[in-house]
Amino acid sequence: MSDSITSTIAGSHVKNGVPAWHLTSYIAGQPITSQQLLKVHSPYDNRLVGTVTLAGKADATAAIEKALQGGTALSRYERFSILDKTRQLLVERKEAIAQIISAESGLAIREARYETGRAHDVLMFAAMECLKDDGQIFSCDISPTGKARKIFTQREPLSLAVCITPFNHPLNQVAHKIAPAIAAGTPVILKPSEKTPLTAIKLVELLYEAGLPKHMLSVLLGPTAEIAEPLVKDPRVDIVSFTGSVAVGKHIASTAGYKKVILELGGNDPLIVMEDADLDLAVNLAAEGAYRNSGQRCTAVKRILVHESIADTFIQKLVAKTKEYTCGDPANPETRVGTVIDEAAAIYLESVVEQAVAQGARVLIGGKRHGALLEPTVIVNVPRNAVMVVRESFGPLAPVLTFTDIDDAIRLSNSTDYGLSSGIVTNNMAYALRFIRELKVGTVNINEVPGYRIESSPFGGIKDSGLGIKEGVIEAIKCFTYVKTFSLPW
Template sequence: MKEETLITTENIIKSASLIAGKPVISGKTLAVNNPYNGHLVGTVEMAGLNDTQAAIDIALKGGRVLTRYERYSVLDKTRTMLLERKEEFAQLITAEAGLCITEARYEIGRAHDVLLFASMECLKDDGQVFSCDISPNGKQRKIFTLREPLKLAVAITPFNHPLNQVAHKIAPALAAGTPVILKPSEKTPLTAIRLVELLYQAGLPTYMLSVLLGDTKDVAEALVQDPRVDLVSFTGSVAVGKKIAQTAGYKKVILELGGNDPLIVLEDANLDLAVTLAAEGSFRNSGQRCTAVKRILVQESIAKEFTKRFVEKAKEYTCGDPANPETKVGTVIDEQSALYLESVVDKAVARGARVLLGGKRTGALLQPTVIVDVPRDAQMIVQESFGPLAPILTFKDIDDAISLSNSTAFGLSSGVVTNNMEHAIRFVKELKVGTVNINEVPGYRIENSPFGGIKDSGLGIKEGVIEAIKCFTTVKTFSMPW
């Protein structure tokens, strides 16, 4: 398949679903357009139900089983090749997702780390040893554990991180030795297919990985419901995640769903730090992160000064052509999403909120928006707003802050800005979320640390390379005289 280093209207990518490395030829194509200018970026040949069944059959038939070192080598070589093609991948992400080029380049670094950490785990023995003579009822034996790969996993990924979300599912599975069928977002499939091709080039046996796009009933639903699939790992909306949980049947399900993450700023906080974290958390990646700052909660005594500084900081986040290196905020994924975000702002304003900065939309571009006096039960507060919106709410004291933070159906991440250790510890204990970051944005993590939410943000099963590898395996125990 021809490799391109720059995406232009004269240089259209022609791609296809891949069944164990072989392109699907169906005559039915998916068009992928640039959210900023509407130009055609590429096309993907779509798969049908027969293709889905063929991908499952090939994965289950198997082939040469890689040693730990061979799995390490494939992932490490992929990591190296990704860095060599960094600009090509970044240009592609910007073209199909509308993310500004600086964010796309940053994402390459994150995906690199996923591959790095996953390859490192391949070289570690993950077994345990238990002595059996530690109780009056014990014997002179030892129990040993080992982890065995699943027969087949399905990975369904969203649009907002076209490379990193895919890497976070594929790399741990391959490190565990588990074959994967990937179903990426129809809005950003080209980057996912490129990564799959890179893994093939690095020496991955083709039966270990397929990538399919097609009608929901022919691909996604067929994969989720097939009893031969051992695990479904899904990142996306709450509605789809809950439907998967209801229809998947007797198999493992990993759900990483939405977030409504607060940044909580106490009166003892370093305001310069708080303002920077609020802006970075709200506007990076066009606000399209499950861990983006969706609500800025500020103690009443410092709200006026914080808001003044934050508005000035937000002005630095220029919105425009994603391909321009000077742009800090590109588009959201499409115009429909921008229209939804615009309506959310309008509804809040109708209920008394005030827009202090931004709020204007042009196509899929939505300016970074600072809004105050938002009712606590407004749609943008109760539900997840997946875009560059920064509503500021005030709270009286810590009790009020904790209550307000916990008041939504989500429980993914949070950030707390404070210089008081006692306060920090209380937030860690009482916030009903999967992550509490002190003096950092809610989304901070490294690619091998545990990550996941509770309530409507997921099942509490953690992602991150190390935890994910565990999910893609089963534990076998055996014992021997000792």
């Protein structure tokens, strides 16, 4: 292809072999017409990855009205069929979607491909739940004053959900909100991150193609004051499901009004390595947990707490392991760590490393920044009050702190404002049970990374990690419904 030739392929423009996607916001399946465009650039080389036609305040209002206007209610089988067809379409186009994920987020292509697999599971499990009925039956003649009646329960969809998703899993985070809502029969207005909107819109288009009635789903990108804030505050919205920062989440909680609010606000998850741990397993979990997805996961390993008696050996092994995590071009299949979301994020991460060093910490490997690339970094002698371990550091950092005994480990683990997940490396059942009982978190995984789960199991945290169960399609479906009871003579 010559430099002057540009071809158009399925909604994208390809110039010099590099696709640029030109997508749009949708109101109930109808593309928005606007002169306002959001430009999405690659964090790696700043090339234009795509554009999105932006919406305005009137479009937000129209999306609400279209959703509430409704249409024919979908049967359980119809909801199953739509989600399952979307799953099939995702499988057929998984490589193209992975390429979009990698291009707009800077994630290594291997991570993007892995994410398509996770989203497949979300759609599969959500479809399966459509075919189940979790209604209950209560006999009323079980007490001296009881009657010959039975009480039945059934779940009814909410009228309208607003879902706001982050940049770090541009496909899976969106699937985890939309698929359970559709399984419940609840219409959704999606507001994805402006940093990674292309993947979200492609998933919306797959759902339309799979036969989802258009009123069931809109996707809007635009200024916060014109889109997100009006949607969050509108009393016609029954539920707001948000994943993102603590500051924004708490603002939503204070302004949403009288409606359900589900918040996932991040984590500061520890990997705790006891003195009896299998060190090879511990090192592998530490590296995978800290470096996968460029460390940009709410459940990433953000603090590595190691018993002081084995710390030297563990650190030596971790440094050697870190050398395997090559950092570079996200499109290269050999790259294991791509960029963080943008250069500003990398600069911040670089600064928290420098602050820790100023407090006496030492960088043993990594720590160098090249634009939005930050090398996987092992840093030791980290003070317990360092910013990089007190707050959430969203990048490929592996800070190692030592503890003296299990009491110290539990105290150190619980010392932050977050309470999402944790991983424990031990073969001692007494240790494992104490951690399960005493850690103030939503998840405790023994001999696994903090983030381990399946897409149908409940996932959520406490404290500043959020409110409510955010993921796991079974619990999420419940969030998008209410319980109706009725009774009959029996």
